[in-house]
Amino acid sequence: MKKLIPDHVFDSIYDIPPALFVRHGVRGVLIDLDGTMASHRQALPPAPLSAFVQALREVGLRVLVFSNNKEERVARFCRPLGVAHISRAGKPRRAGYRRAAAQLGLPLSQLAVVGDQIFTDVFGGNRVGALTCYVQTIDRRFFWINVRYQLERYFIARGRRRMEERARHE
Secondary structure: OHHHOOOEEEOOHHHOOHHHHHHOOOOEEEEOOEOOOEOOOOOOOOHHHHHHHHHHHHOOOEEEEEOOOOHHHHHHHHHHHOOEEEOOOOOOOHHHHHHHHHHHOOOHHHEEEEEOOHHHHHHHHHHOOOEEEEEOOOOOOOHHHHHHHHHHHHHHHHHHHHHHHHHHHO
């Protein structure tokens, strides 16, 4: 059950301060695409996303879009951002995370995983020892995604409490 609890919980990727990653010794960030960076119906990145990716790069982080979606979807989305990607990542299996670490040239322990799903992004990231950041899904208005969210609520709340307790002790 502990592997389903994120290290950090945010309302959106734009709420994640790049300094958080640096403070935790992270050198590479794997970011989920659908529901995290944009709606699954949005073909191209929203305008603020370029600034967020640039802010990560400015503090020395390597960025990789890490998605279970098809190559054509992920490549088309990533091209305007100028970021590397892995499609059909196979989350939450460890092999995909190892492949991402190898592509970035970093050990798994220096990675952060940012995503909107507890059972894929957070579980997979925790299994390989990465820092995990859950963000509320952009697509929550869709019925099946909202059903998934109802199943994940307990773990999200635990992650939020964990983050608040850590902040009180720092």
